[in-house]
Amino acid sequence: xxxxxxxxxxxxxxxxxxxxxxxxxxxxxxxxxxxxxxxxxxxxxxxxxxxxxxxxxxxxxxxxxxxxxxxxxxxxxxxxxxxxxxxxxxxxxxxxxxxxxxxxxxxxxxxxxxx
Amino acid sequence: xxxxxxxxxxxxxxxxxxxxxxxxxxxxxxxxxxxxxxxxxxxxxxxxxxxxxxxxxxxxxxxxxxxxxxxxxxxxxxxxxxxxxxxxxxxxxxxxxxxxxxxxxxxxxxxx
Numbered sequence: 001x002x003x004x005x006x007x008x009x010x011x012x013x014x015x016x017x018x019x020x021x022x023x024x025x026x027x028x029x030x031x032x033x034x035x036x037x038x039x040x041x042x043x044x045x046x047x048x049x050x051x052x053x054x055x056x057x058x059x060x061x062x063x064x065x066x067x068x069x070x071x072x073x074x075x076x077x078x079x080x081x082x083x084x085x086x087x088x089x090x091x092x093x094x095x096x097x098x099x100x101x102x103x104x105x106x107x108x109x110x111x112x113x114x115x
Numbered sequence: 116x117x118x119x120x121x122x123x124x125x126x127x128x129x130x131x132x133x134x135x136x137x138x139x140x141x142x143x144x145x146x147x148x149x150x151x152x153x154x155x156x157x158x159x160x161x162x163x164x165x166x167x168x169x170x171x172x173x174x175x176x177x178x179x180x181x182x183x184x185x186x187x188x189x190x191x192x193x194x195x196x197x198x199x200x201x202x203x204x205x206x207x208x209x210x211x212x213x214x215x216x217x218x219x220x221x222x223x224x225x226x227x
Contacts, residue, residue: 004157033213042118042203042217043158056213090157092215103148104215106157 004093004107012113013081021076021110023091031055032074033104034066035090043090049074050096078112086114121204121218128194129226136221137188138204146207147180147187148215153200161202162189191223199225 005024013019025032031050035043045058049068063079072093078085088111092104121138128134138147146165150158162173164180164187171178177190187204204218 033215035215035217040220042121042205042220043215044118045214045216048213050213058214092157103160103163105160106150108155108157111155 004091004105006089006091006107006110008110009108010111010113012115014115015081015083017081018077018079019081019112021078021089021091021112023074023076023093023107025072025074025091025093026105029093029095029105030072031094031096032068032072033092033094034074034076035092035106036060036085037088037090037109038084039087046076055096081114083114086112088112119204119206119216119218121221123221124219125222125224127224127226130194130196132194134191134194134198134223135188136202136204137186138206138218139186140206140216141185142208143184144206144208144216145184147178148205149176149178149187149189150203150205151200152203152220158203158205194223194225196225199223 007022033048034046037043046060047057048055052068065077067075088109090109091107094104095102119138119140148163149161152158162178167184169180175192202221205215
């Protein structure tokens with residue numbers, strides 16, 4: 001069974017640039033959630049994707065957007081990068097059936113540094 | 116954003132000692148989870164709790180879902196060097212379970 005994978009591992013961008021982060025969900029999972037983890041903090045929920053649509057969103061501005069593909073993989077896009085966007089971005093996959101989503105399993109994360 | 120209150124913030128213990136940490140919320144949660152995160156890695160699920168009052172073990176780890184649904188604790192018995200890391204509690208506040216709210220973390224260090 002393949003776990004959650006993310007790419008790239010590390011990324012350095014400058015203010016104002018745009019970035020795309022990628023996530024492949026665990027085998028058998030159909031739902032992807034994205035979290036931002038600043039240094040020394042717990043992860044903060046950005047949004048979740050199920051059936052290729054956004055299914056819940058945390059307190060993040062519209063310049064954070066996402067996509068889910070038919071194979072359940074997902075992208076997180078951040079436009080107009082700010083210094084405060086520097087963080088570890090975590091993807092978690094889970095299985096949704098009916099109205100409920102099962103336990104979320106996390107990937108290793110992408111470390112984004114904005115200069 | 117909202118975070119669960121987790122304590123203690125850090126612990127320094129000797130190998131072989133037992134560890135206890137807890138997590139509280141001002142609102143009800145329907146699921147409580149405990150994760151461990153090593154430096155540069157994503158959180159790894161340790162224990163999941165789905166019912167108020169539930170007590171669940173995973174090897175040397177034991178966790179409980181508080182009766183009020185506003186708290187949870189994690190105990191680690193007979194700590195070993197690989198227990199070092201940051202422990203996070205997390206919970207789902209709604210039945211759709213799309214959003215996980217995380218605690219502030221407890222950093223565990225083992226003194227040689």
